[in-house]
Amino acid sequence: MKKFFIILILGSTTIFSSMASFAGPHFDRDEAQRGGGWQNGRGFDRPDGENRQRERRMREERGVERLKQHRWQAGYVMPQHYRGNGYKVDYKDNNLPKPGRNQQWYKINNDFILVNADDNSIIRIMGF
Template sequence: MNKLLVVSAVILNLLLVNQISYADPGHGHKREYRDREARSNFQGNEDDDNLQEKRRLREERGLRRLQQHQWQPGYVMPQHYRGNGYKVDYREQNLPKPAQNQQWYKINNDYILIDSDSNNIIKIQGL
């Protein structure tokens, strides 16, 4: 009799646990989502490599285009050149002193005076 009660309790417990696991509708969905995501990550490595290669080629084309750019007064200096790496000290390069809100930049062997507020090119001086 004792064994019968223990066996029936275990069976009842298993049935209840099984029913509870079916009651969670999101559990199986999460596993399916993880599996799908893992498959896409596996395929995504090739896609990431292609995207990185396309991005690198686009940046190289843009850089070549900027290096061939013909500077003229009144043009707006591209943002690519607005960093501190292109700024120069006018005293070290024997350039005229810039007015307030102006800065000299060295780009492609040219010294370019820029209005710091509008980023417009004011003057171009070759080497």
């Protein structure tokens, strides 16, 4: 019985130690930060989650700033960013002329823009 427990303990220790070697990281993180190792290849030098979120937020803010500076003009296509329901307004509530069929009023940067819903082209702009 004593031999059985010794064999069982030695066998399980061997199995668990070999499993731990497989579960470890496949590269040395310190070496990757210094620029060595196989991580220098294409696509492996990605920012961590926090940096990625910060970069995405900065990109979105730059895009919004560009869209705020956008000069609206009849005949132009309205950017997709503004086509959501959050920008749509009711013409009655804002004393606007009634839109025609397949037309919708949007309020963007204190301007009211009448857009053709079929091709998203700007028909009319009313600034207040």
